[in-house]
Amino acid sequence: MKMDDFIHFDNVSKYFGDNAALEKVCFKIKKNSIVGLLGPNGSGKSTLMRILSGLIISWDGDIYLEGDSIRGSNTMLKRSGFLIEDPSFYEYLTAQQNLTMFSRLTNTDPVEIKKVLKKVDLLNEKDKKVSEYSYGMKQRLGIAQAILHDPDILFFDEPNNGLDPNGISTMNQTMDNLNKEGKTIFISTHILEHVKELCTHVIVLRDGKLVLDESMEDLIKNEDRYIIKLNNTQIAIDKLKLHSAIKVVDSNEKKIIVKSTLSIHDIISIIPLESEINSISRDPNISRLFR
């Protein structure tokens, strides 16, 4: 295991009856990265979050934190902060009382409560009952409870859910600042734009299976890559090579991979009819992986 493999998911599976919520998921997270966990609803994102947070007890495979299995140990919980789905606080208590309660569970100095409330801009609202908070304020309080014990890993499940554009911008800024403070952040979302703005790495799940694990840098590089499936590759390659805006990256008897800033329609118009195109698609395209 390499030293920069901070968290390693090794064949993680979870079944609910006969249904596989996660199936042999393997990937690694580097320290101080912001990883976007993408996937449509029901793809297994929340299940993965719940396994990491200890809410789901029985699962197969293993997860390693700096080389040590997290099974039967609360090291992951000690070093992590979680915001899982909707922020669910004790609504009849004030924000201060809620955080005081959580601080007792991690032996955190109560002085930290004011600091984190200030960080999420809720210090003036600390004595209000959480039931009087707006959804956006609850999300910010959710961030506050997650960072209260100064963890080095943060797991945010759909942190931008229900937020207006301003709220999303503030949330993204907060996460970016936390990452700059040295925290490794793992965000689960089904909104592509959030990943592009924030993340250094992208993991895509579909039907409980891992379909993409790539750095954002590589992903962006590959955004202008196309896979063309056709019957006569050589005729097409000869034509494509003549065009300055197209670079043939790879090919075999049935497939050509090209890199180009042109649109799909332009590329199709360049390829001769006798090549008999079967299909053409972006590679890899996150949106496509969602379908």
Next chain:
Amino acid sequence: MINHLIINEFLKIIFRKRTYIGFLLIIVLIPFIVWAIDDGGTALEKAIYGQLSDSFFFVGSLLNGFLASYLILAVLINHMPFLSTIVAADIFSSEYSKSTFRFYLTRPVSRGAVLLSKIVIVICYTTILLGFFFGYSLLVSILWLGTGELAVFDKGILFLAEDEIFYRFTIAFLASNFVMTTISCLCLFISTVSRNSVTPIIITISIVFIGTAISLIPIDFFDSINPYLFTGYINSFLVAFNEPIPWDHIRNLMTICILWSALFLSLSFYFFINGDIID
């Protein structure tokens, strides 16, 4: 850490309005009943001691604060499970239904410790509520009707001296508390597997109701199993006013209640510690 968890659970119940429903009902109901006993005292005395007045000559009134408390406790104790389970019914199910475990259990604390802290709170709440019921009944009754000897039925009429009555009420409270705590443990167990707080109360009260019915129906089979059911001991606190106090019966009551409580708490541990939280 367990101290911190207990403080947290204490805060959770102290800031919830439903915690006070039982206390409020007792505060309102007891003076009303004491007033009714005082108002209908003569008729009540006649009903209780009527046939004895042919053989005995009573000087003064048998009706006093101790007798009023004794009657209140005897009548209302069967309804106490409704009140004593309010907190137990809610203690897990509300955390599931409001998803608060998503924050609470993602901290480095063991689920066993969380469960233990909740058990401590449920037992404390049950004991305090029952203690309040006994204490408040005595206080209001004594202030309203004064003190005196307590006349109860035990193989005929038995007069208990004033100086031993508090001791008898204490034994009655302790015996009753064993049964109520067992009922709360049952409710807590159902709460660990329920996603709303009404279901545990309904199931618990149904079990208590069926168990009480079994103890009252004179069928050999029911008679044979009744000593092993905690529900058969709900009214057993009255033996504290017998002469002599049947300690064997109280020991049986304690043993049965402890065994049933242990079973309910073991099941709670099993389901809570091994259960996935996916709500």
